[in-house]
Amino acid sequence: MLLAQLRPSPLLGQRQCALRSSPRVAPCPRQPRRLRLAAPQARQVQEPPSAPSKPPEPPANNGTPPAKLPELPFTELDIAALRDNAPPAPARPAAAKPRSSAAGKKGSSRPLTELDMMVIRGRDHDAPKVQWPQKNSFIEVAWDQLMDSAGDIYSHMRRSIKELPTTKAFDKLVGIGSTLRLQADKPVVLLLGSGWGAHSIMKVIDVDQFAVVCVSPRNHFLFTPMLPSTAVGTVEFRSLLEPVRVANPFVDYFEASCDKIDLDNKVAYCTSKNAYKDGRLPKFEVPYDILVVSVGEQPATFGTPGVEENCFFMKEIPDSVGLRQRIQNQFELAALPGTSEDDMRTALHFVVVGGGPTGVEFAGTLSDFLREDLKKKYPELMPYVRVTLLNSAQTILTQFDDRMQQHAIENFKRVGVEVRTGMRVTGVTRDTITLRGGEEIKYGLCVWSAGNAPRPLVQQLAAQIPEQAQYQPGEKPSKLAVDPFLRVIGARDVLAIGDCTLMVGDRLPATAQVAGQQGAYVAHFINRGFLPLQGGMDQPPPCKPVSTSGLMDNMRDATMGDDEGEAVIYMKKPFNFLNLGALAYLGGDSALTEINLPFTNIKLSGQLAYLVWKSVYITKQVSFRNRVLILFDWLKAQVFGRDLSNF
Secondary structure, eight states: OGGGGGSOOTTTTSOOOBOOSSSSOOOOOOOOOSSOOOOOOOOOOOOOOOOOOOOOOOOOSSSOOOOOOOOOBOOHHHHHHTOTTSOOOOOOOGGGSOOOOOTTOSSOOOOOOHHHHHHHTTTTTSSOOOSOOOOOOHHHHHHHHHHHHHHHHHHHHHHHHHTSTTSOOOOOEEEETTEEEESSOOOEEEEEOOSHHHHHHHHHSOTTTOEEEEEESOOEEEOGGGHHHHHTTSSOGGGGEEEHHHHOTTSEEEEEEEEEEETTTTEEEEEESSOOTTSOOOEEEEEOSEEEEOOOOEEOOTTOTTHHHHOBOSSSHHHHHHHHHHHHHHHHHHTSTTOOHHHHHHHTEEEEEOOSHHHHHHHHHHHHHIIIIIHHHOGGGGGGOEEEEEESSSSSOTTSOHHHHHHHHHHHHHHTEEEEESOOEEEEOSSEEEETTSOEEEOSEEEEOSOEEOOHHHHHHHHTOGGGGGGOSSSSOOSEEEOTTOBBBTOBSEEEOGGGEEETTSOOOOSHHHHHHHHHHHHHHHHTTOBOOBBSTTSOOOEEEEETTSOOOSHHHHHTTOOOSEEEEEOOOOOOOOOOEEEEEEETTEEEEEEEOSSOEEEEEEHHHHHHHHHHHHHTOSSHHHHHHHHHHHHHHHHHOOOOOOO
């Protein structure tokens, strides 16, 4: 009965009805459902432990009526629990009954079941209190993640066995017209994106219980922290990739973009990335039961004129490939006979806008490339080479402390990178960068890494949910506000992770570390059978029905309506971010490293930090193949130098 939440409803996200003064609840209008609901049985409720509360005192005999239960908005789960055809349950003590003012009215009312009373009291004292939970300690969070990882090993072993040619594969999706339908009756988990959060979900989610569909214009996972290394040839870009179909062969992937989401009917409308020869772009729809939004963000230009037309970004592999070609082209242009000194200075002036980790690491990596490789091949051009880092803030790498920030600036001076802070770019033309105050800088190549902006899908989704407006940092929606369980506030059965989210009450950094942990949390969340239901700070936590006879331990049985003899369990653990620290490469075999431990933070700089940086990046690769390829690329660059081919 309770698992009806996995199907679309026109009542989605709306307040449906309020508790009347009579024990009988007026039924809300309901639409026909695609799933048959079994007749509810008398049930017991397993409630999470809560602080003991003082039992209500009976009313005095002075005629004063007993305290009235607050009238609360009911969700669709509540209405299903209070259906009129539920069997009667033993009457509760008078002190615990809701007060009835309907005496004398025609018609009889049934006693409420234990589940009914739990729903009614859900925001009073018996059901879990809905409030921002206290953070767990470092050790508690680390232990939970360790136990989850241990459980994932078994899932991966089962999956690897099913990949054998002699083993029957999972049920697949089939297309009927432009709409996808399931061959088997399994809940559909629709995953938007293929970045850090989405990749973690694909690695962990149980495809025995769910049909997982991934929609993304990028058919691979990209290890973005090492993207600057691919732009100068230290690492080949294919060494940082893992195709979606390799990450989990049982995930149905479609190379497309999601244009619109119908939250009421639970349908995503998508457009293919690839067109037919006549220019037509295929369009299709994906009905879902649970939606996970993990689309990340796009580079932010802040409305600066000329940025999109004249600057390079550091977001995807095509950006890195184009940047690598442009660097080589600038040196070949400056090496032509008859080139004036002014033209050489302009062509060989490389400007990086943005003092965050991406901009800093690219500036450091570029300085290595210039000093270690291009200097040997173009020695006569080196007096004209300049690298400038512009940042609008008064410092760089603001996530580190002042001492480490100063070390970064001093290291840049050592490797030949000019750092200019407090410089705001107001315009970019083909060969000139204009700063606030009117100063103009001639340049040959500009890399823009000044921040991120929301994607149109996120803005559109946030705009159609009224509850999202109060959590937006600006006038326009920019992120999806999520509650402690990563449920989108105001939406039903929608989860969101990664850079596109705003954690209400606990602002988290937009890093790969956060997105990866959120993805694993959501996958375990779904695997354990918890239903997201309605997201919100004033909503009950996710819950799941549990069979008292042990016959309904997974979502497949629940979807088929075999819900006999169930109790309800609330999810107790919200998402807790385990901050392991931060890394940044500065060039010249020097880096910054901050490692967070339970009782102290270890802060390193220089060559020792560089060794830690390399160790962490190699161990964080998503597959053994990637580790081998990157180690080989590092060895090749050290022995033979970086490749200078231009193609």
